[in-house]
Amino acid sequence: SQKIEQNSEALNIQEGKTATLTCNYTNYSPAYLQWYRQDPGRGPVFLLLIRENEKEKRKERLKVTFDTTLKQSLFHITASQPADSATYLCARPSGNTGKLIFGQGTTLQVKP
């Protein structure tokens, strides 16, 4: 079955450092992966989409990679700030359907 696995342990880093979050998937490579941010008491907010044929995508301080050999996506936040503290979710489509399967999310805590 198709699964998305994210490190369930919280990631604690110092302000200014680069945060790197990992998303591993099973089964065949999806056509794309998506990353979301979720703050406590709020719904997830879409951040980035990366397609299978894109090795890397950037948006401001965010960078996402897609490695089909390792079956892995990495999500980087450079020059991290306390405001970046949140839970980050990785998601993949389920086959050719319109639905997304989400990972459990990794909580990032950026300390000043």
Next chain:
Amino acid sequence: DAGVIQSPRHEVTEMGQEVTLRCKPISGHDYLFWYRQTMMRGLELLIYFNNNVPIDDSGMPEDRFSAKMPNASFSTLKIQPSEPRDSAVYFCASRETGVRGGYTFGSGTRLTVV
């Protein structure tokens, strides 16, 4: 656009009661999704609609759960009768056809069944 609007934000009900959650998707979005989020199981897809038609309800836990989308601007998720294990945050999300953008989620309804 006000985004995806869900109501109520919080719902506390007694076991056995009927609960109805409501969602207004973003205008022009032709897909609507209902998810449930718990600490143990994360975000689980319950059901989704395309152009108001239910496409996949394989995630609906059991017959106690039902969802409708009578028109493009409104959907409901009903639980009857409710049980304590239904306690969770229920999210509605919508998107338009194509994969350039992601889902837009509502703020969720926190349901507590006592």
